[in-house]
Amino acid sequence: MTAEIRIAVAGVGLVGRRHVDAIARTAGAVLAGVVDPSEEGRAYADANGLRHFDTLEELLRAQVTDGVILSTPTPLHVEQAQACVAQGLPVLVEKPLATSAEAAAVLVAEAERKEVPILVGHHRRHNPLIRKAWELIDAGEIGQVRAVQATSWFYKPDGYFEVAPWRKQKGAGPISVNLVHDVDLMRHLCGEVISVQAQATPSLRGFENEDVAAAVFRFENGGIGTITVSDSIVAPWSWELTSQEYPIYPRTSESCYLIGGSHGALSLPDLRLWRHGGERDWWSPISATSMVRESSDPLLNQITHFAAVIRGEEAPLVSGREGLRTLRVVEAIQASAETGTTVTISRD
DSSP states (O other): OOOEEEEEEEEOOOHHHHHHHHTSSSSSEEEEEEOOOSSSHHHHHHHHTTTSSSSSHHHHTTTOEEEEESSSOGHHHHHHHHHHHHHHHHHEEEEESSSHHHHHHHHHHHHHHHTEEEEEOOOOGSHHHHHHHHHHTTTTTTTTTEOOOOOOOOOOOOOOOOGGGGGSSSSSSSSHHHHHEEEEEEEHOOOOOOEEEEEEEEEETTTTEEEEEEEEETTTOOEEEEEEEEOOOSSOHHHHHOOSSSSSOOOOSOOEEEESSOOOEEEETTEEEEEESSSTTTTSEEEEOOOOOOOOOHHHHHHHHHHHHHTTTSOOBHHHHHHHHHHHHHHHHHHHHHSSEEEEEOOO
């Protein structure tokens, strides 16, 4: 019988608590404890009978865990992940991996040198519908990817910003907080991004950050991508409202990603494959096939995968280097929006 993998969670805010719940529902994994210095964190641990540590250092000294999930503020990610790596502990870091690609690159290089796995919390890749979409594209069902359109429009209420004022600050807008997930999926499904042109609009609410942004990508394979994001648009077209990944969001029947190829097209998350019945000809009939795929919780799948990585049974699906590459694209969007120039993405 396979021994249970002990996983600790650092940071028990909204995301951290979802990880705690996911561990409790994952066979082969057990919660080693939680780390959170706040009174709210201590109260949460006491109310749920969880072992509590004030600091990550206390957790590491106790030697009670086989791996760590970091759901702490982004500025803490690199230092805390380095502490885990120093002890040989695999670590799952919530997105974004760091506050800058430069800092993330140092962490990734150190982990690779010591052969300690780092995973990044781009949980959407663990969704079976994304796995199926990747398989369809990889099998050539739509031919060569030529273009992709991604939409991430939603309206965050004022209270979302009032409870965490840092969300109003420069650098904390929807490009870094939300678009990072969509960029990661575009890279995963359509290939590496080599250059970006972007525009952003200042917040209508008077915050320091943007509330609307758009970017044009050029992919290494010759394809072109367009992506827009806003946290101040009332609309049904976002992953949160279309994918059913997280039940706190209402569900719409729309799609937010359109991927066009030389022989067909794919919409997501409804997973409809569009092709002409005969010759590729805009005058000939075109129809859609709804593709069959499994259904399961991506967060649970991510925990199961993390446990397998800790055991040495699997390589990280979203490694530290993958998280770094996505972060570089996000930084390029921000830089292009600020300068009005085309930004080329540096390669590993």
